[in-house]
Amino acid sequence: MNSIITAQDLCLWYGQSQALKNINIQIPERSITALIGPSGCGKSTFLKTLNRMNDLINGVRITGTVEYNGTDIFSQDVNQLRKEVGMVFQKPNPFPMSIYDNVAYGPRTHGIRNKAQLDEIVERSLRDAAIWDEVKDRLKKNALGLSGGQQQRLCIARALAVQPKVLLMDEPTSALDPISTLKIEELATNLKETYTIVIVTHNMQQALRISDRTAFFLLGELVEYGDTEQIFSQPADKRTEDYVTGRFG
Amino acid sequence: MISRSRKLFLWTVRCLMGLAVAVTGGITLFIVFYVLAQGLPNITWELLSTSPSYLSDRIGILPDILNTVYIIIATLVIVLPLGVGAAVYLTEYATNRRIVSVIEYAAEALSGIPSIIYGLVGMLMFSNNIGTSLMAGALTLVIMNLPTIMRNTQESLKTVPQSYREGAFGLGAGKWRVIRTVVLPNCVDGIVTGCILSVGRILGESAALLFTAGFAHMANGFFEGLGSAGATLTVALYIYAKEQGEFEVAFAIASILMILAMLINLSATLVTKKFQRRKK
Ligand SMILES: Nc1ncnc2c1ncn2[C@@H]1O[C@H](COP(=O)(O)OP(=O)(O)O)[C@@H](O)[C@H]1O
Numbered sequence: 067m068n069s070i071i072t073a074q075d076l077c078l079w080y081g082q083s084q085a086l087k088n089i090n091i092q093i094p095e096r097s098i099t100a101l102i103g104p105s106g107c108g109k110s111t112f113l114k115t116l117n118r119m120n121d122l123i124n125g126v127r128i129t130g131t132v133e134y135n136g137t138d139i140f141s142q143d144v145n146q147l148r149k150e151v152g153m154v155f156q157k158p159n160p161f162p163m164s165i166y167d168n169v170a171y172g173p174r175t176h177g178i179r180n181k182a183q184l185d186e187i188v189e190r191s192l193r194d195a196a197i198w199d200e201v202k203d204r205l206k207k208n209a210l211g212l213s214g215g216q217q218q219r220l221c222i223a224r225a226l227a228v229q230p231k232v233l234l235m236d237e238p239t240s241a242l243d244p245i246s247t248l249k250i251e252e253l254a255t256n257l258k259e260t261y262t263i264v265i266v267t268h269n270m271q272q273a274l275r276i277s278d279r280t281a282f283f284l285l286g287e288l289v290e291y292g293d294t295e296q297i298f299s300q301p302a303d304k305r306t307e308d309y310v311t312g313r314f315g
Numbered sequence: 316m317i318s319r320s321r322k323l324f325l326w327t328v329r330c331l332m333g334l335a336v337a338v339t340g341g342i343t344l345f346i347v348f349y350v351l352a353q354g355l356p357n358i359t360w361e362l363l364s365t366s367p368s369y370l371s372d373r374i375g376i377l378p379d380i381l382n383t384v385y386i387i388i389a390t391l392v393i394v395l396p397l398g399v400g401a402a403v404y405l406t407e408y409a410t411n412r413r414i415v416s417v418i419e420y421a422a423e424a425l426s427g428i429p430s431i432i433y434g435l436v437g438m439l440m441f442s443n444n445i446g447t448s449l450m451a452g453a454l455t456l457v458i459m460n461l462p463t464i465m466r467n468t469q470e471s472l473k474t475v476p477q478s479y480r481e482g483a484f485g486l487g488a489g490k491w492r493v494i495r496t497v498v499l500p501n502c503v504d505g506i507v508t509g510c511i512l513s514v515g516r517i518l519g520e521s522a523a524l525l526f527t528a529g530f531a532h533m534a535n536g537f538f539e540g541l542g543s544a545g546a547t548l549t550v551a552l553y554i555y556a557k558e559q560g561e562f563e564v565a566f567a568i569a570s571i572l573m574i575l576a577m578l579i580n581l582s583a584t585l586v587t588k589k590f591q592r593r594k595k
């Protein structure tokens with residue numbers, strides 16, 4: 067499989083403290099990669115580096131390279147990068163506007179004004195995010211009226227609407243109930259036909275259920291990276307073994 | 316058991332507090348009713364709809380009403396973009412925290428300056444250049460109200476959740492688009508509150524306008540009015556009471572101003588409540 071994202075010797079500092087240490091990773095296209103590891107080990111930081119959401123934080127310094135589709139992400143237009151590498155956040159964050167306007171926000175941002183075209187994109191995105199049937203009669207209603215699980219699927223739809231190639235998800239189910247969680251997992255599994263998904267999760271079962279590859283982070287280092295089955299059944303590193311068997315973290 | 320002297324003490328404290336409430340409430344109510352009783356009977360359609368005329372010995376406050384409306388519109392039209400723009404810049408763009416806090420501090424200090432000083436400065440800066448006029452008055456009011464609009468907008472900007480901004484940036488929106496479509500619509504409440512407070516302040520302003528906008532009672536169109544000297548209702552109240560001894564007219568204007576002030580307070584409260592409910 068082709069790798070769509072490649073990081074080499076990636077280091078990141080918040081001010082004086084180093085949060086990522088020499089990360090080397092190749093993320094294959096049309097697959098699900100899970101990032102696991104104890105709290106504070108740099109999973110979110112790494113994820114946010116991939117679409118440069120770290121740019122919004124003062125005092126961040128980065129060395130090393132990250133390539134998306136063979137081009138350096140730091141030398142390309144950041145808005146174009148984020149259009150291709152979308153993000154779903156830990157806490158559902160729909161905008162306080164209608165369901166329709168939420169999904170249409172991205173396409174409008176990138177210049178689509180045609181009503182029929184927007185209608186089509188909104189419907190397709192909501193269908194792809196498996197929430198169309200629940201909201202099709204209330205597209206003009208405020209998105210904040212949806213349940214947490216629906217809001218998160220709406221946020222996925224919103225991200226899909228700009229037709230990204232990669233979807234970054236930072237613990238997208240940690241604020242959700244088990245049924246909503248299951249729906250999102252199912253959704254992720256279907257989406258990997260078309261998209262590349264990188265998902266941070268605290269939930270080992272979740273990583274095992276949905277991911278093809280797993281990366282184990284510890285104290286800012288990428289300890290081990292490989293096929294999910296191998297990481298969970300015969301990890302090469304003792305620390306990985308301790309973590310996935312629940313001996314710490 | 317509470318001792319007898321302690322009981323007496325508590326009773327006295329309660330009485331004193333009750334008295335304080337009664338005095339405060341009583342004085343307020345007295346002023347309201349006194350002004351309304353003196354003023355309301357003198358509000359006639361003729362008073363509201365005509366200009367004063369020495370020939371027919373008639374007093375009308377239509378010009379003063381128009382002047383008030385004109386000066387409010389002119390002030391808001393200028394102060395809104397300035398104040399909101401400054402707030403957006405300071406909160407969303409400025410990176411030097413020290414400069415930001417100096418400006419915030421200056422704005423805070425500016426709002427504590429007695430308005431007569433603004434009048435003096437406004438006279439030198441504006442009236443002496445473009446002539447004593449409603450426009451000179453409006454420009455002076457702009458300086459006076461800039462901190463109000465700026466601070467209210469800033470406070471409101473700070474309450475917009477960071478997650479909205481992240482969501483929009485994450486979709487590839489540029490900074491200005493994020494501000495225009497996600498941030499600003501969520502701080503309309505602060506902007507509206509700032510405007511309402513400013514209108515209240517403009518309605519009540521006399522000192523600064525005596526210096527800059529003059530005393531004329533001529534009914535003009537909007538642009539002509541801005542270019543000419545003119546009294547607002549509050550200034551007219553002063554002139555009629557102090558210079559001409561027309562207390563009936565003065566009280567009529569006072570009643571109108573008081574009712575407007577109450578409506579403004581009420582609408583400020585309602586706006587705050589309405590938006591609070593929406594934000595939850
Ligand atoms: N905005 C920030 N400023 C300073 N330090 C941060 C910031 N965000 C995260 N960190 C630090 O970086 C480290 C990694 O954090 P994070 O990437 O959020 O970990 P994880 O997502 O694995 O829990 C932690 O030590 C955290 O305290």
Ligand SMILES: [Mg+2]
Pocket residue numbers: 109110111236
């Ligand atoms: Mg995290």
